[in-house]
Amino acid sequence: MRRLPLAVRRAELIDAAVRVIARDGLAKASTRAIVAEADMPLGAFHYVFRTREDMMRALVTEVVDKERSAALAAFEAQGSDTDLRSMLRAGLGSYLALLKTRPDLELAMLEVALYGVRHDATMVADQWQSYHRAAAEGLEKAAELCGVTWRQPIEHVAQSLISAFDGITLTWIAIRDAEAAERHMDFLADSFARLAS
Amino acid sequence: MRRLPLAVRRAELIDAAVRVIARDGLAKASTRAIVAEADMPLGAFHYVFRTREDMMRALVTEVVDKERSAALAAFEAQGSDTDLRSMLRAGLGSYLALLKTRPDLELAMLEVALYGVRHDATMVADQWQSYHRAAAEGLEKAAELCGVTWRQPIEHVAQSLISAFDGITLTWIAIRDAEAAERHMDFLADSFARLAS
DNA sequence: GTCTATACACCGATAGAC
DNA sequence: GTCTATCGGTGTATAGAC
Numbered sequence: 001m002r003r004l005p006l007a008v009r010r011a012e013l014i015d016a017a018v019r020v021i022a023r024d025g026l027a028k029a030s031t032r033a034i035v036a037e038a039d040m041p042l043g044a045f046h047y048v049f050r051t052r053e054d055m056m057r058a059l060v061t062e063v064v065d066k067e068r069s070a071a072l073a074a075f076e077a078q079g080s081d082t083d084l085r086s087m088l089r090a091g092l093g094s095y096l097a098l099l100k101t102r103p104d105l106e107l108a109m110l111e112v113a114l115y116g117v118r119h120d121a122t123m124v125a126d127q128w129q130s131y132h133r134a135a136a137e138g139l140e141k142a143a144e145l146c147g148v149t150w151r152q153p154i155e156h157v158a159q160s161l162i163s164a165f166d167g168i169t170l171t172w173i174a175i176r177d178a179e180a181a182e183r184h185m186d187f188l189a190d191s192f193a194r195l196a197s
Numbered sequence: 198m199r200r201l202p203l204a205v206r207r208a209e210l211i212d213a214a215v216r217v218i219a220r221d222g223l224a225k226a227s228t229r230a231i232v233a234e235a236d237m238p239l240g241a242f243h244y245v246f247r248t249r250e251d252m253m254r255a256l257v258t259e260v261v262d263k264e265r266s267a268a269l270a271a272f273e274a275q276g277s278d279t280d281l282r283s284m285l286r287a288g289l290g291s292y293l294a295l296l297k298t299r300p301d302l303e304l305a306m307l308e309v310a311l312y313g314v315r316h317d318a319t320m321v322a323d324q325w326q327s328y329h330r331a332a333a334e335g336l337e338k339a340a341e342l343c344g345v346t347w348r349q350p351i352e353h354v355a356q357s358l359i360s361a362f363d364g365i366t367l368t369w370i371a372i373r374d375a376e377a378a379e380r381h382m383d384f385l386a387d388s389f390a391r392l393a394s
Numbered sequence: 395g396t397c398t399a400t401a402c403a404c405c406g407a408t409a410g411a412c
Numbered sequence: 413g414t415c416t417a418t419c420g421g422t423g424t425a426t427a428g429a430c
Contacts, residue, residue, distance in 0.1 A: 160384050171360040191384070
């Protein structure tokens with residue numbers, strides 16, 4: 001009836017799936033709930049994806065990656081005329097802003113990531129590796145702008161930064177204490193800035 | 198037939214539920230799977246718990262708390278004749294040892310915590326607050342043993358420490374990179390030690 | 395008090411009408 | 413190509429036998 005290209009249907013279904021997971025949780029994201037959200041008949045699902053697991057796999061690689069990249073993009077360098085500590089702090093702050101506006105989405109991403117660990121641990125590990133690369137690029141650019149250099153291999157700093165992001169995310173989802181998060185980010189900005197000279 | 202006290206059955210069911218979740222994931226932890234693991238008939242489940250959600254609620258408060266307390270206990274002060282940095286590093290290291298030996302269990306705890314956020318966010322927030330208190334006690338004892346004092350309110354340091362733990366946990370579950378984890382803990386021990394004088 | 399049998403909703407997936 | 417109707421299986425929960 002609607003005659004949409006397969007790629008469009010696919011994107012709409014993944015989009016609908018993310019909305020359902022964010023609103024109701026991964027456990028409630030049945031194929032029926034997803035097609036209802038996308039306003040499609042049930043048959044359309046298995047016309048696009050062979051199985052539900054196929055869709056979840058696509059969702060993990062495409063959406064979780066996009067989401068985290070957006071977070072790291074927010075982290076990336078803005079104005080140049082500041083010191084490294086302030087720049088790091090601003091990046092962390094804009095990530096917290098993202099957490100505040102869409103906590104449901106971050107919770108969804110976390111549920112999906114844990115699903116990925118259960119079903120294809122390698123896929124999730126690769127995903128995190130790509131965060132490391134993105135973080136390393138951001139850290140390099142920040143150091144350039146501030147005219148400093150990292151005293152440790154930038155990959156190692158990037159790994160610690162991702163772990164710090166992971167902590168901020170999980171802690172925020174658990175207790176949503178804005179003041180504690182701000183203080184913790186002050187601490188992190190100080191600590192990371194000390195790794196450069 | 199077996200005539201066990203209700204409390205014993207209850208404990209056995211929760212224990213079986215944790216094993217199932219650790220082994221197969223929260224999504225597979227149906228009432229049937231749990232009673233099979235506990236070697237009980239299905240009826241026993243609803244004799245002890247009114248609904249599955251009732252059991253999950255009990256599991257969140259009792260088990261997740263116990264698990265995290267064990268982690269923080271591992272963190273707590275051991276030998277006295279060292280500096281604060283080494284003591285913090287040792288504590289973090291013993292938590293990583295716990296992650297290494299039972300990654301399935303930590304993944305299970307994380308799944309359960311996210312379930313809790315979806316179904317009773319207050320309960321999870323209270324849980325994290327109790328971690329904060331436990332962490333604060335550990336930090337106080339560590340500072341005493343080293344003859345130093347924290348330059349910031351110990352509650353704030355504890356909040357950051359828990360967030361660091363959260364990050365270590367999530368990162369480990371995602372990529373299980375032991376070397377990166379060790380390096381990150383070196384960085385954390387340095388950074389936290391700087392908060393005392 | 396304990397367990398079996400079963401009710402009933404919903405799941406993923408597909409066959410077959412159009 | 414698209415959608416409806418339905419299958420087989422599993423979920424939670426309970427009624428009723430013992």
